[in-house]
Structure formats: structure tokens, C-alpha cells
Amino acid sequence: MCCAFGLAAQQISYEAWLDSVERENFIAREILLDELLFHQKGSGITPGANGSQASPTDQFLHGLSGMHMMRRGSFANEPVLRGLNSDRYIISVDGMRIFGACTDKMDPVSSYIETNNLRSMDVGFGAEDSNQGISTGGNVNFKLKKPVFNADQPVMASLGGRFSSVSGGFDQLADINYSQGKLAFRASGVHRKAGNYTDGNRQEVRFSQYEKVNYAVSLAYRIGKDQMLMVDFLGDHAWDVGYPALPMDVAYAKANVVGLTYILPEFGKLTNSEVKVYHNFIDHAMDDTRRDSVAMHMDMPGQTRTSGAYLSAQIAAGKGSIRMKSDVFTNFSHAEMTMYANEPGGAPMYMLTWPDVQRQVGGTGLEYTQEGKNGSVRVGMRGEYSGTKIKSDAGERQLSVFGKTGLQNRARWLGSFHASYDRKASESSILIFKAAYGERLPSVSEQFGYYLFNRMDGYDYLGDPDLKKEKNLHLEAAYRTDNGAIRWKGAAFFYYFNDYIMGRYHPEWQAMTPGARGIKMYENTPTALMTGGEMDFDMDLTQNAVLFVAAKYVFGQDYSGMPLPQMPPLKLNVALDMSIAGIQVLPEWEGATAQRRISSRFNEPVTPSYQVVNIRLSRTFRKDPLRYTFSTGVENVTQTVYREHIDISDILRPGRNFYLTVNIKW
Amino acid sequence: MKSLRWAYALVGVACLGVSCTEQEAPKPLFETELSEITSATDGATTITLYADEPFFVGFNQVTAKIENANGELLSGEALVTPLMDMMTMRHACPMEFPNGFQFVDGRFEFNAVFVMPSGDMGNWSLTFAVNGDTLAVPVTVVQPARARLASFVSTQDQTSKYFVALIDPGAPQVGENVMEIGVFKKQTMMDWPAVEDLTIAMQPWMPSMDHGSPNNVDPVHQAAGHYLGKVNFTMTGEWQLRLSISESGLLIGEPLFDIIL
Ligand SMILES: [Cu+2]
Ligand SMILES: [Cu+2]
Numbered sequence: 001m002c003c004a005f006g007l008a009a010q011q012i013s014y015e016a017w018l019d020s021v022e023r024e025n026f027i028a029r030e031i032l033l034d035e036l037l038f039h040q041k042g043s044g045i046t047p048g049a050n051g052s053q054a055s056p057t058d059q060f061l062h063g064l065s066g067m068h069m070m071r072r073g074s075f076a077n078e079p080v081l082r083g084l085n086s087d088r089y090i091i092s093v094d095g096m097r098i099f100g101a102c103t104d105k106m107d108p109v110s111s112y113i114e115t116n117n118l119r120s121m122d123v124g125f126g127a128e129d130s131n132q133g134i135s136t137g138g139n140v141n142f143k144l145k146k147p148v149f150n151a152d153q154p155v156m157a158s159l160g161g162r163f164s165s166v167s168g169g170f171d172q173l174a175d176i177n178y179s180q181g182k183l184a185f186r187a188s189g190v191h192r193k194a195g196n197y198t199d200g201n202r203q204e205v206r207f208s209q210y211e212k213v214n215y216a217v218s219l220a221y222r223i224g225k226d227q228m229l230m231v232d233f234l235g236d237h238a239w240d241v242g243y244p245a246l247p248m249d250v251a252y253a254k255a256n257v258v259g260l261t262y263i264l265p266e267f268g269k270l271t272n273s274e275v276k277v278y279h280n281f282i283d284h285a286m287d288d289t290r291r292d293s294v295a296m297h298m299d300m301p302g303q304t305r306t307s308g309a310y311l312s313a314q315i316a317a318g319k320g321s322i323r324m325k326s327d328v329f330t331n332f333s334h335a336e337m338t339m340y341a342n343e344p345g346g347a348p349m350y351m352l353t354w355p356d357v358q359r360q361v362g363g364t365g366l367e368y369t370q371e372g373k374n375g376s377v378r379v380g381m382r383g384e385y386s387g388t389k390i391k392s393d394a395g396e397r398q399l400s401v402f403g404k405t406g407l408q409n410r411a412r413w414l415g416s417f418h419a420s421y422d423r424k425a426s427e428s429s430i431l432i433f434k435a436a437y438g439e440r441l442p443s444v445s446e447q448f449g450y451y452l453f454n455r456m457d458g459y460d461y462l463g464d465p466d467l468k469k470e471k472n473l474h475l476e477a478a479y480r481t482d483n484g485a486i487r488w489k490g491a492a493f494f495y496y497f498n499d500y501i502m503g504r505y506h507p508e509w510q511a512m513t514p515g516a517r518g519i520k521m522y523e524n525t526p527t528a529l530m531t532g533g534e535m536d537f538d539m540d541l542t543q544n545a546v547l548f549v550a551a552k553y554v555f556g557q558d559y560s561g562m563p564l565p566q567m568p569p570l571k572l573n574v575a576l577d578m579s580i581a582g583i584q585v586l587p588e589w590e591g592a593t594a595q596r597r598i599s600s601r602f603n604e605p606v607t608p609s610y611q612v613v614n615i616r617l618s619r620t621f622r623k624d625p626l627r628y629t630f631s632t633g634v635e636n637v638t639q640t641v642y643r644e645h646i647d648i649s650d651i652l653r654p655g656r657n658f659y660l661t662v663n664i665k666w
Numbered sequence: 667m668k669s670l671r672w673a674y675a676l677v678g679v680a681c682l683g684v685s686c687t688e689q690e691a692p693k694p695l696f697e698t699e700l701s702e703i704t705s706a707t708d709g710a711t712t713i714t715l716y717a718d719e720p721f722f723v724g725f726n727q728v729t730a731k732i733e734n735a736n737g738e739l740l741s742g743e744a745l746v747t748p749l750m751d752m753m754t755m756r757h758a759c760p761m762e763f764p765n766g767f768q769f770v771d772g773r774f775e776f777n778a779v780f781v782m783p784s785g786d787m788g789n790w791s792l793t794f795a796v797n798g799d800t801l802a803v804p805v806t807v808v809q810p811a812r813a814r815l816a817s818f819v820s821t822q823d824q825t826s827k828y829f830v831a832l833i834d835p836g837a838p839q840v841g842e843n844v845m846e847i848g849v850f851k852k853q854t855m856m857d858w859p860a861v862e863d864l865t866i867a868m869q870p871w872m873p874s875m876d877h878g879s880p881n882n883v884d885p886v887h888q889a890a891g892h893y894l895g896k897v898n899f900t901m902t903g904e905w906q907l908r909l910s911i912s913e914s915g916l917l918i919g920e921p922l923f924d925i926i927l
Contacts, residue, residue, distance in 0.1 A: 296874070347902070401898040
């Protein structure tokens with residue numbers, strides 16, 4: 001019932017071709033924005049969103065099964081998939097590879113996506129999906145909203161706003177869709193501005209402010225009966241962004257993403273063919289000029305440029321079908337640091353923190369699916385060739401300090417394999433077994449990073465150009481049931497890593513960054529293992545009330561039996577979604593156990609347990625042709641003082657927050 | 667200049683013609699690779715000095731061209747004696763003759779480690795004894811912007827004075843640099859021998875940030891007071907090259923060089 005408020009109405013006007021586009025790949029899991037907005041029964045989405053498109057993307061991601069959000073401040077939280085951070089999984093937008101330009105991970109790709117241009121997300125864990133690229137930790141693909149062809153209503157638009165008391169934040173957003181004949185057009189824009197928030201101690205968290213705009217335009221042109229040409233542009237520009245957990249802030253973070261897609265639903269025996277070319281440019285500059293006292297002033301800009309293309313199609317094969325995707329991309333990463341001596345007249349100190357790293361990757365994935373009466377089988381594999389080198393002589397000289405070189409191309413072959421078997425266990429339940437093997441290249445920082453200060457453990461990190469691939473053997477068992485009134489699904493996974501990439505302390509070397517504890521260089525540790533699971537349960541209590549319960553947990557240990565750092569402890573979410581007199585009433589409870597399994601090598605603190613309560617209210621009015629949705633609520637009602645274990649540094653999460661959002665749809 | 671370049675080209679062509687083996691690279695012609703520093707003549711002999719740059723306080727590699735009055739390149743035996751005349755006293759400086767004292771085709775090479783600049787205090791001259799003829803060449807020695815010679819008095823005997831010349835890196839760069847120093851001792855005003863039995867520890871240091879750099883190789887004695895090692899600079903900026911010099915296991919001095927890159 002709760003979902004009836006939603007934007008579901010919009011889906012109806014999508015034409016058949018669009019549906020076929022959405023079935024793009026076998027997706028480990030596709031999560032529609034509507035599910036994110038209004039956690040739907042059986043969707044595995046736990047509450048946490050406040051029922052409005054005006055909520056920041058991070059808030060939706062926070063509630064996803066198997067996902068945690070790592071905070072460095074209130075802006076641009078980093079998604080963590082089953083305890084694995086963004087070095088280990090692939091993140092893309094509409095299949096386009098994008099790489100953040102910050103050496104300190106201040107700009108995960110999710111920070112460039114806004115909820116009002118997000119249609120859905122594909123989330124895959126471990127090595128279970130072969131069509132997004134090869135990784136050990138999984139993949140996240142954000143799918144942008146597309147223009148809608150709607151002959152009944154050529155112009156569709158919406159306007160929204162959001163106010164948050166905890167940070168004095170005020171957001172505005174708008175979008176418009178226009179279609180005529182063979183042409184459809186969609187544009188959206190968001191402006192967000194927030195001041196410093198206050199934590200549960202009613203203390204102002206300094207340097208947690210931010211401001212950003214995001215704008216997206218996409219144009220679709222139909223060719224013939226069912227073909228289509230589409231151009232998407234996404235721009236995002238944030239400035240004056242504070243990162244209280246880090247020693248620096250951001251002066252600006254800009255992303256420009258453009259893609260051209262050709263969709264061909266039927267071509268001979270091929271179905272759902274899609275060809276895409278794309279380019280994106282990320283520009284990032286850190287800023288420490290507002291901090292009260294810095295050991296020395298530093299400028300740290302960074303850029304990445306990525307261009308690529310892919311081709312995907314599906315073909316019937318025997319009793320099943322094969323989906324294939326071939327893709328290429330080239331990525332260039334540059335970051336530098338200039339430090340200014342405190343003594344006047346001192347020469348500036350300069351180094352390349354990412355020494356113009358050029359990486360070229362090409363791969364092909366195949367996936368065979370066969371549906372049977374009592375279950376289905378899915379088998380996939382992917383091969384990938386990559387070349388990595390640096391393009392800077394200054395960078396090469398820096399590497400000579402460690403007896404390393406980077407100018408010559410380092411070629412690597414990567415492969416992945418996955419198989420899954422779904423079996424009907426009863427009329428309403430299904431058992432799923434998965435086995436997968438994946439590999440990944442070291443990230444640019446892991447391979448070529450040069451004295452990157454990591455606030456988490458307080459060490460300067462050095463890349464090692466000679467790192468080997470990291471490998472993950474992934475086993476998983478899952479169970480899903482839906483008997484009408486009760487739905488639940490649970491998954492238990494086991495990852496066994498070889499050559500797990502981690503920093504190792506080198507006491508013989510000296511830290512560069514003032515105040516750092518020492519130097520760590522990334523290396524392939526022999527093994528690591530992780531295990532854990534997710535459980536999502538929901539149940540109709542009455543006609544108008546649904547109970548949701550979700551749990552997630554990750555356990556990880558390194559080759560020596562010590563805990564891996566930043567492992568999320570058991571986290572529970574419980575929500576009761578009620579409809580009372582046309583008003584959606586949603587009390588939520590979130591809690592996590594303490595994390596005492598900490599990595600002393602990473603100087604992790606013990607994190608105490610916490611509980612947080614939120615209450616949300618929402619109501620939609622229709623007054624043709626308009627539809628108004630008002631949402632309001634209180635987050636962290638009890639002023640809990642808390643942080644999650646994966647958060648960087650000791651900053652606390654926000655205290656009590658009153659919010660109000662308004663959405664008007666036409 | 668131009669004619670010489672032509673000559674160079676002709677030599678090259680000649681080489682091709684007779685396909686001469688390139689095992690022994692021809693010595694650089696004086697003017698093409700080096701700059702002329704000064705010249706002096708006594709009528710019978712003309713001596714022209716060439717180097718990479720004007721003479722400075724520190725280790726100077728010098729090439730002399732020795733001609734007769736007719737401009738013919740001489741061969742024979744030569745010796746160079748440096749002298750600084752400070753009115754009240756005179757002193758020499760460390761000298762090296764890596765190829766000995768014989769010379770052919772007018773080319774004579776030597777190294778001079780000037781220990782102070784020319785100026786109001788006094789003036790330098792290099793006195794050449796060539797095949798029995800003696801000719802003094804006055805030279806000007808400048809103090810470089812960044813010191814390339816350091817001196818210290820032994821902290822053990824409080825009297826011996828040592829001079830350390832930074833030979834390499836001449837143009838330091840970020841990354842790995844070959845490091846070569848020459849160490850000399852002032853035995854008397856006129857005797858400046860090389861010191862060959864030192865143990866030297868070296869640490870590059872960035873004073874404004876208080877850090878060093880990894881993977882350096884301490885200089886080890888090769889020959890004639892020259893010590894060879896490796897120094898790494900991780901970034902541009904102002905560095906110090908800090909040396910700890912020990913003799914017979916006892917620390918005798920800690921000279922340093924300022925380096926800007
Ligand atoms: Cu940054
Ligand atoms: Cu420094």
C-alpha cells in the first residue's frame with residue numbers, strides 16, 4: 001500500500017523499448033529508484049530514505065542490503081560493498097566507467113549522481129557479475145533516467161524542495177520531460193546547500209558544509225519502428241565542501257559525463273543490442289586554507305579522464321540465451337601536490353601523487369542463462385586485457401627512489417568466471433547457489449600512489465607498480481521465499497582472497513606528511529578471507545501495516561588471522577510502515593553492535609554499539625493535473641551520539657534532524 | 667666556431683669513409699663542449715682554459731689547450747700549481763691529475779678544488795710548467811649561489827681542517843641521483859692531500875617538513891679521496907645533504923650542503 005504514493009505512475013508511460021533496455025544485462029540485482037524511495041515489500045530495501053526524491057543519494061544507498069556508507073563528512077559518502085571499499089569494486093554510470101579524481105577518495109562516483117536523475121541501480125557482489133568488468137568486490141551501476149515518450153502528456157515536470165534543520169540545509173530540484181513524435185527530451189537540475197551539522201552532543205561539526213549543483217540533459221530520438229539514438233549529458237559541480245574527518249576540504253569537484261547510445265532491440269538473431277561511446281572528465285581540487293592551523297599549506301588538485309565504448313547484445317542459444325558485452329576504455333589519472341614552506345621565500349615543494357597514469361582495458365564477457373521448470377542456471381565468464389603505464393618523466397624519476405619504473409607498459413590478462421544455480425525449494429521459495437572467481441588490477445593509488453596520506457590509520461601510502469592481481473574465490477548460498485504475507489531472503493557469502501592488496505608498514509622509511517606515523521607500501525598479502533550475510537524480512541501485519549526487518553554483517557580476517565580493518569559489525573534495521581488516514585507513518589529503528597574486532601595495524605578504535613530512531617510522515621494529494629507530496633519527519637529522535645565503525649576518523653554522525661520535503665509533479 | 671663545427675662534420679664523414687671503429691669516442695673538441703674561461707700567453711706558449719662553467723669554489727674539471735706561438739698544439743709534460751696570494755700569506759688548494767702529467771695534441775686535463783673565492787682577500791693563479799717553460803694564468807673564482815664546498819675542523823683533534831667538495835649531483839633532480847664527493851685535508855698551506863679512509867653516513871633532509879628520503883646509499887671510497895653513493899629526493903624544494911664523517915670510528919665532522927630543486 002505504501003508504494004501507492006510513489007512515482008510508480010511514471011513507469012506506465014515507458015514504452016516497450018525502454019523496458020527492453022532495462023533488461024540490459026543479467027543483473028545481480030536491479031534496484032529501482034521507487035524501491036529506494038519507498039522501500040517496497042520484498043525488495044530488500046531497508047528504510048532510511050525519507051520518501052522523497054529530494055533526499056541525497058547517499059541516504060538511499062545507506063539502506064541497501066549489503067551496503068554501508070563510509071563517512072568523511074556529510075558529503076560524498078563512499079559506498080562499501082560487504083565491507084569492501086571502492087578500490088575493490090567497479091562503479092559505473094549507465095555502463096560508463098568513471099574514476100574519481102581525488103587521491104583521498106573525497107569523490108566516490110556516487111557523489112556525482114543525484115536522485116532526480118537516477119532511475120535505478122544494479123548492484124552485484126563479489127565476482128558474480130561478468131558484464132560490468134572484472135573485480136573482486138562487485139559492481140555498482142547507476143542507471144540514469146531517460147526521456148519518456150508519452151503521447152498523452154508531452155510535457156511532464158516536477159519541482160521539489162527539502163529543508164533539514166540539523167545543517168540548515170536547503171535543496172531545490174526540478175526536472176522536465178518533453179516528447180513530440182520521434183523526439184523526447186529530459187532535463188533535470190539540483191542545487192543543494194548545507195551548513196555545518198550538529199552531532200548528537202549538540203556540537204557543531206565544523207567543516208561539514210557543502211554546496212553543489214547537478215544538471216543532466218538527455219535526448220532520445222527514435223529511428224524506425226524500434227531503434228533509438230540517445231545522448232546523455234551529466235554535469236556535477238560541488239564547491240566549498242568540508243570534510244571534517246580529513247585534514248583538508250574541497251575547493252571544487254566537477255564532473256562532466258557524456259554518452260551516446262544506439263539501441264537496436266532486434267537485429268537478425270540478436271536482441272537488445274546496444275552500442276555506446278562515452279567520455280568523462282573529473283576535476284578535483286582540495287583546499288586547506290580555511291583550517292585554523294595546518295602544518296603547512298598544500299595544493300592538491302587531481303583529474304581523471306576516461307573514454308570508452310561498449311557493445312552488448314543477446315542471442316538465443318539452445319534452451320537458453322547468451323548475453324555478451326565487449327567493452328574498451330582508457331583512463332588517465334593525474335594528481336599532484338604542492339606544499340608551501342612556512343618560511344617566507346622558501347621554494348615550493350612539488351610531487352606527483354598520481355604520476356599521469358594511463359590505463360587501457362578491453363574485455364569481453366559472455367553469460368549463458370537457461371530457465372527451467374524447477375530452477376535456472378546461469379554461467380558466465382569474462383576475459384580482459386589491460387595495459388598500464390605512466391606518462392610522466394617526473395613521475396618516473398620519483399619512482400626511481402624506490403628502484404621502480406613505470407614508463408614501460410605493464411600488460412595484464414584478467415579473467416573471471418561465475419556460475420549460479422537457482423532451485424525451487426517449494427511453491428513459494430527458492431534456493432540459490434553461486435560460485436565465482438574474479439580478479440582485479442591494483443587501483444591507481446595502489447599501483448602508483450606517491451605519499452598519499454590516509455587519515456584512517458595515519459600513514460603515508462606508497463603504490464607499488466609491480467603489484468600482482470588480487471583474486472577472489474566467492475561462494476554464496478541464498479534463500480528466498482514469498483508466501484504472500486511474509487517475504488524474506490537471506491544470503492550467506494564466503495570470499496577467499498589471494499594476493500589481497502593491503503598496505504604494509506615500512507619502519508625503515510620515514511613519513512612525508514607532517515604528523516604522519518610512517519610509511520606503508522601496498523603489497524600483495526598472501527590471503528584474506530571474508531564471510532557474512534544479509535537478511536531482509538517483511539511481513540504484512542494488517543491491511544495497512546508492513547513490518548520490515550533487515551540485517552547485515554561482515555567478518556574479515558587477513559593472512560595472519562588478524563581482523564581486516566573497517567569491517568561493519570552486525571547492523572539491524574526495523575521499520576513499521578503504516579497507512580493511517582491516508583498518511584504514511586513510518587517509525588524506524590536502526591542499531592549496530594559494537595565492533596571490537598579491530599585491526600591494530602590500522603590503529604582502528606573500538607566502536608561502541610548504537611541505536612537510532614527515526615519517524616517519518618508522508619502524504620500525497622492529487623489536484624489534477626498536479627500531485628503534491630509532503631514528507632516530514634525527525635531523524636535521530638533521541639539525539640544518539642554515534643558513529644559507524646567504517647567512518648573515517650572520530651567525527652560523529654548527525655544529531656536530531658527535522659526535515660521537510662515537498663514535491664510537486666505535473 | 668662555425669669552422670670547427672665543419673671540421674667536426676668532416677671528421678665524421680672521414681670516419682664513415684674509412685669505417686673507423688667507434689670504440690674510442692673522440693675527445694670533445696675544446697670549444698664545442700666546453701666554455702672558454704680564460705687565456706694567457708708569454709709569447710712562446712699560449713694556454714687557454716676550458717670548463718663547463720666559470721671557476722667556482724668547489725670541484726672544477728678543467729681542460730687546458732696548450733699551443734706554441736704559431737698556434738700549433740703541443741705535446742709533452744705539464745704540471746699545474748694553484749696559488750692564492752693573500753698578501754700576508756699564500757696557499758694552494760687540492761689538485762688532481764687523473765690522467766697524469768703527460769699530454770698530447772695540446773690537451774691537458776686536471777681538477778682544481780678551489781677553497782675560497784677571488785676578491786679583496788686575494789687572487790688565484792694557476793702556474794703551468796710546460797716542457798720547461800713556466801707560465802702563470804690568473805683566474806677568477808666565484809662563490810656559487812649554493813655552496814658546493816664545505817669545510818670543517820675535526821672535532822677530535824680540533825686542528826685538522828677538512829674540505830668536502832660536492833661533485834655530483836651537479837644538477838640534482840627529483841628521484842635517484844648519483845652522489846660523489848671528494849674529501850681533502852689541509853696538511854700545510856701548500857699540501858692538500860686526498861683523505862681516503864673515512865666512513866661517511868649521508869642523509870638528505872627537508873628541514874621545512876622535517877623528513878628525509880628513503881633508500882639512499884652512503885658514499886663509499888673509490889679512489890683518491892672520491893666517495894661514491896646515491897641520494898634520493900622525493901619532491902622538489904629545499905633540501906639539505908647532511909653528512910656524518912668518521913675517521914677510525916670517531917666522528918670528526920658533520921658538514922652539510924643546501925640543495926634546491
Ligand atoms: Cu580530495
Ligand atoms: Cu617534503
